[in-house]
Amino acid sequence: MSEKNDELVLFFKALADANRLKIVGLLAQHPYSGEELAALLGLKASTVSHHLSRLSQVGLVSARAEGYYSVYRLEELALQKTRLLFSHKDLVSVADGVDVDGYDRKVIADFTRPDGSLKEIPAQRKKLEAILRYVVRDFEPGNRYTEKQVNKILSRFHEDTASLRRGLVGAKLMAREGGGGEYWKLED
Amino acid sequence: MSEKNDELVLFFKALADANRLKIVGLLAQHPYSGEELAALLGLKASTVSHHLSRLSQVGLVSARAEGYYSVYRLEELALQKTRLLFSHKDLVSVADGVDVDGYDRKVIADFTRPDGSLKEIPAQRKKLEAILRYVVRDFEPGNRYTEKQVNKILSRFHEDTASLRRGLVGAKLMAREGGGGEYWKLED
């Protein structure tokens, strides 16, 4: 997950420099030695060496010895790979390491007291939904509850149990049977 | 020339950061508000704003107002463009700002295919010479080649190896020893 992303970041960093892009463009024509590249770009040999190191680190260039020189060439294979990189599936997987419950946790932290009860019931819909997801955890799947039992559980969180109860049903986190007033938790 | 490269550098810089990549991955799933992104990534709102600014600067994300929030979405068009970015021709043009061999580069871009082979052998003398300078790079200085070896190397570029071979000798880029038919690369 994360290591794969690091590799991607390194790849883009390798291309995120004007002089390295020029090197790639030059090597796309034909191989060059480091000395030639330095002359063409107006840079010192040590600087070019640094750039080539970053490029070869991600497999974009490779070197072969030739006389005094090392001759560097572009690895078009690495670029081919890049073309395939931007499929929707691969893009989505870039976010793999992300903690998707982060938003809920932040809202819960903002609206709850140390004992877990609610300081207030959020007015904004998105935050209310996060809080309702938090509250509904205290109900067990499969169980059926009377309205009185529901209110008792909800009262741990806030005195306005009616609002919470209506919210849970409205958010389709719980359901109610029309007549008898029995409630149960809905699964995702 | 250079402005175009700057744009490219900015584009890669926009993607050369782990958190921005995650944002791209998340927005590839569906739009998010800045607040949600901040919670998901464990960053402060101001930091996320900075990242979104860099991403929208290169057209990768766009925003639309929705209630209190601004909702950001990925511009898949910008990514499509990226796929086309790595054609041989465009790669070669990345080195346009480099002040040497500009003419040769243009000719090479015009006459070569993505794999580096020749679409055709130029008829005009100046263009032919530029192409010959390009071709001769694949010969190593000091080496001696039989005609068969020469033809094998030249066949990477064009099936008419005889024309290329005669051109190289005529342009004094390579020399041939009269009797035995051995060839070698001439230095500038």
Add this chain to the structure above:
DNA sequence: AAATCATTTCGATAAGTATCGAAATGATTG
């Protein structure tokens, strides 16, 4: 082995930038 030439490594410096907190701005609701 000594000399020569290119490349790499190292240390230093300057520029860039990711991140935060605080303040300013913008947008929406009451």
Add this chain to the structure above:
DNA sequence: CAATCATTTCGATACTTATCGAAATGATTT
């Protein structure tokens, strides 16, 4: 218009890195 909430801007800090010069390493020739 006042209150509320999200976003942006600003100033500061810490980390990264592009660049250079000098020294070390590697490779080739004599």
